Amino acid sequence: MAGLSFPCGLTVAEDGTIFIAEGGTTWPTRPWLPSRLLRLSTNGKVDVLAVEEEGGLRGLCAKDGFVYATAKGDYTSRLLKIDAKSGERTVLFDKMPDGGWHEPGGPVFGPDGLVYFAQGSVAQQGIIEPAGFTVDIARHPEAHDVPGQDITLTGNNIWSYDPVIPHSDSVSTGAFKPYGTPADKGERIKGELWCSTGVYRARSDGTEPELLAWGIRNPYGLAFNEGGELYASDNDYEEKGNRAVGEDPDRVWHIRNASKPHGTVSVPDWYGYPDYAGDGLPLWDTKHAPNRGMQAKQLIENPPPLAGPAAVLFEPHTCLAKMDFCRSDEFGHRGRLFLAQWGTLAPLNTLRPEALRRGFQVSVVDVKSGRSEPFMRNREAGPASAHKGNGGIERPVDCKFHPDGRSLYVLDFGAVSVRRNTMLSFAHTGVLWRVSRDFYGKHS
Amino acid sequence: MACVSRFLWETLIDRAEKWFLNVQMIQTSFRKLVEDTLPKINDSNVRLYLETLLKIATRDESQAADLLRMIGREPSATRKIAGAGLAKTRELWAGVIGLSGGAVAAWTDLQQILHASLDGIAAFGVANDIGLALGLSEVTELTLHITNEKFVQHYRLQELVLELATISVLYRSEI
Numbered sequence: 001m002a003g004l005s006f007p008c009g010l011t012v013a014e015d016g017t018i019f020i021a022e023g024g025t026t027w028p029t030r031p032w033l034p035s036r037l038l039r040l041s042t043n044g045k046v047d048v049l050a051v052e053e054e055g056g057l058r059g060l061c062a063k064d065g066f067v068y069a070t071a072k073g074d075y076t077s078r079l080l081k082i083d084a085k086s087g088e089r090t091v092l093f094d095k096m097p098d099g100g101w102h103e104p105g106g107p108v109f110g111p112d113g114l115v116y117f118a119q120g121s122v123a124q125q126g127i128i129e130p131a132g133f134t135v136d137i138a139r140h141p142e143a144h145d146v147p148g149q150d151i152t153l154t155g156n157n158i159w160s161y162d163p164v165i166p167h168s169d170s171v172s173t174g175a176f177k178p179y180g181t182p183a184d185k186g187e188r189i190k191g192e193l194w195c196s197t198g199v200y201r202a203r204s205d206g207t208e209p210e211l212l213a214w215g216i217r218n219p220y221g222l223a224f225n226e227g228g229e230l231y232a233s234d235n236d237y238e239e240k241g242n243r244a245v246g247e248d249p250d251r252v253w254h255i256r257n258a259s260k261p262h263g264t265v266s267v268p269d270w271y272g273y274p275d276y277a278g279d280g281l282p283l284w285d286t287k288h289a290p291n292r293g294m295q296a297k298q299l300i301e302n303p304p305p306l307a308g309p310a311a312v313l314f315e316p317h318t319c320l321a322k323m324d325f326c327r328s329d330e331f332g333h334r335g336r337l338f339l340a341q342w343g344t345l346a347p348l349n350t351l352r353p354e355a356l357r358r359g360f361q362v363s364v365v366d367v368k369s370g371r372s373e374p375f376m377r378n379r380e381a382g383p384a385s386a387h388k389g390n391g392g393i394e395r396p397v398d399c400k401f402h403p404d405g406r407s408l409y410v411l412d413f414g415a416v417s418v419r420r421n422t423m424l425s426f427a428h429t430g431v432l433w434r435v436s437r438d439f440y441g442k443h444s
Numbered sequence: 445m446a447c448v449s450r451f452l453w454e455t456l457i458d459r460a461e462k463w464f465l466n467v468q469m470i471q472t473s474f475r476k477l478v479e480d481t482l483p484k485i486n487d488s489n490v491r492l493y494l495e496t497l498l499k500i501a502t503r504d505e506s507q508a509a510d511l512l513r514m515i516g517r518e519p520s521a522t523r524k525i526a527g528a529g530l531a532k533t534r535e536l537w538a539g540v541i542g543l544s545g546g547a548v549a550a551w552t553d554l555q556q557i558l559h560a561s562l563d564g565i566a567a568f569g570v571a572n573d574i575g576l577a578l579g580l581s582e583v584t585e586l587t588l589h590i591t592n593e594k595f596v597q598h599y600r601l602q603e604l605v606l607e608l609a610t611i612s613v614l615y616r617s618e619i
Contacts, residue, residue: 031610034617054489074489138603141596164599165592 001040004430005033009069009322009398010411013062013084016042016402018409019049020432021057021069026425027416029139033427037067037082040432050087052080059220059322059398061107061115063204068092070104070117075140077104079117081206092206095194097122099140102196105232106222110201114262116212116230118199118219121145125243126274126283126299128179130163137179138164144178148195148214148268149304151176155185156297158242175274175299186301197273199232199255201262212257213307215271219253221322221398226335230258231311231367233320233339234271236278237296238349243283244293246350250320251278251310252337252367269307274299280308292351311367312337317344318359322398326364328405331437337365338375338408340396343383347420357381362396362410375443376410376435385415394429408435460574461517467567468508468519472527474560475501477534481557484550487619490604497597504564504590511571514582534560550619551605551612558605561598565591 001020008023017039024035035052037060049067056072062084069080077096082089092115096104102120110116122128122145130137137143159170162180174183193200195214199222202209213232221233232253237245257265272280275298277288283296314320319342326333343359346352361377376393378384384392398411414429437443448456478498485491509519538552545552568591575583611617 025607030607032607033610034615054487138599139607141600164596 001432003428004414004432005427006425007397007411007413007430008057009059010400010409011060011062011067012400012402012409014403019060019062019067020411021060023057024052024055028423028425031427037069050082050089058104059106061109063109068107068115070107072098072104075099075143077119079107093209097146097194097196099143102218103220105219108222108224110224110230110258111228112262114201115204116199116201116222116258118222118232119196120218120220121273122196125237125241126296127158127173127175127243129160129241142178145176146195147176147189147191148198148211149191149270151189151191152301153183153187153189154298154301155183155187156299157182160242208263210263210265211268212265213255213269213271215273216253217273221320223323223325223337225325226327228259230255231337233323235320236316237283239290240293240349242294243296244290245277245283245288245296246290247316248277248288249279249316250314250318252312252365254311270304271307275303276306278310278313280306312365312370312372314372315358317346317350317355319343319345321396324400326401328401330405331408333364337367338399339363339365340399342395342397342413345418345423348418348423360393360395362399406436410435456578457515460515460578461512463570463574464511465520465523467511467571469523469527469530470563470567471505471508472524473530474564475505476528476531477557477560480531480535481550481553484553485619490619500593507586507590510586511583514580545613547613548616548618551608555605558601561594561601565594565598568594
């Protein structure tokens with residue numbers, strides 16, 4: 001299936017029907033196209049089940065005749081429940097703080113029948129900075145991160161030039177504050193259930209929400225293994241701006257609180273945002289000194305204990321996206337995590353030349369040993385469009401197994417052009433791939 | 445010792461008055477455009493923003509009238525009417541653009557607000573310089589605040605217009 005516009009997530013229902021979310025407004029926010037929920041029936045017919053008028057459909061999962069969807073909106077992200085036959089839509093939650101950089105994550109159902117979902121950070125690097133090309137402060141000048149626990153701030157604010165005001169001097173901005181609002185040393189910020197960087201769960205009717213974890217920068221992919229353990233993908237900090245971080249690895253976290261009974265998590269685990277890298281080192285460690293921009297300083301004076309280490313670390317800037325565990329002997333790699341790596345945003349987010357071709361593949365991952373290897377990629381590293389005439393994948397954004405265990409579906413976001421100061425995404429270039437294993441055990 | 449004759453000063457004030465009347469008309473036009481566009485917008489987020497914009501525009505319209513009082517002159521009822529008329533002309537022009545370019549009405553109106561916003565920045569910006577040129581700090585303080593605020597609004601309006609452009613022009617969706 002080809003010609004998709006900015007597809008961001010897929011799911012395969014129990015009966016084999018495939019649902020695909022077209023994001024509408026994505027990365028970057030323009031152009032804005034209709035955010036459609038497409039339905040590919042088992043007879044091959046494709047139709048539009050629903051259009052999300054507010055835009056921003058991201059992740060999907062199907063259960064008991066409904067499609068659950070996360071959607072990025074204005075100042076908050078939403079969790080939706082959509083009737084898989086009629087397309088009728090119910091908003092379960094519209095409270096995850098957003099209006100900034102990162103994405104709502106999941107949803108996925110756990111073995112306990114609860115729906116698990118997430119929300120990434122509002123600030124890109126822990127503090128809101130001007131970044132005109134994705135228009136965060138222009139469209140959402142009041143957006144800011146919200147912590148999941150009570151915290152005290154160091155008052156290490158950053159200075160940046162305000163691009164929207166003439167005759168402007170630099171403005172000072174603090175952590176968990178809107179752009180242009182400094183924080184005071186010793187200032188206390190109250191933790192909230194609906195925090196940014198959080199992983200939550202709730203009943204499928206949208207009741208009894210519970211915060212399991214926070215401090216995860218961009219938990220776009222959520223997946224349960226056969227043992228009922230929840231894992232979340234997460235992306236590294238960028239090497240740019242006034243809080244730049246060098247060589248932060250991409251990572252997959254084990255969300256341990258998901259194994260506790262519903263309603264018993266009194267204190268959410270903290271995974272390090274906005275102060276710690278994927279390897280557990282503080283962002284001001286010399287190992288994370290950036291080769292451009294100002295190195296990050298500590299923002300939280302009294303950090304909670306770190307919930308890491310990460311289950312798996314990857315090279316920086318591979319851009320981890322959505323994922324699924326294999327439950328099939330027939331397909332092979334049973335128990336392994338299949339993880340879409342959307343691909344680097346270098347040279348926009350780092351100038352290191354070695355980062356220019358990272359990602360652009362689906363990896364197969366052993367979350368117990370932390371080892372991973374490429375499963376699906378082009379012959380030459382990088383997106384197909386970088387090697388004209390060869391064909392292949394551009395930017396895999398999601399991968400999900402068919403319930404029969406014979407096929408893996410890989411959703412390709414499509415063509416993106418990244419430059420040193422901006423990125424451009426092209427509609428109608430997304431693709432849905434199917435990978436099956438033949439008689440001889442070869443995947444194609 | 446007066447460096448400027450009374451005659452010259454009065455001439456300069458007369459000229460400033462003419463510009464401030466212009467500011468009043470342009471601001472009335474902007475406010476009226478926002479007011480008329482609001483009912484056409486379905487998107488709750490855009491509506492919310494325009495409601496905020498309308499409140500600020502109404503305040504700025506009143507402060508444009510204050511500019512005239514600051515130089516001892518009176519605001520003009522005629523210019524207010526002219527401003528409303530200018531807004532209607534822009535709405536008609538938006539209709540022409542919509543018909544010829546194939547965009548939905550609400551978006552073309554939003555685009556006209558963007559143009560009107562730029563006119564407003566220029567109008568208050570000139571008033572700011574007039575305040576400096578005449579040594580009238582009250583005028584300068586007021587117009588500097590409004591101009592800066594209008595720049596922020598303009599940036600956001602521009603993003604809204606561009607963000608909603610494809611869905612309006614290509615998909616003919618109401619916004």
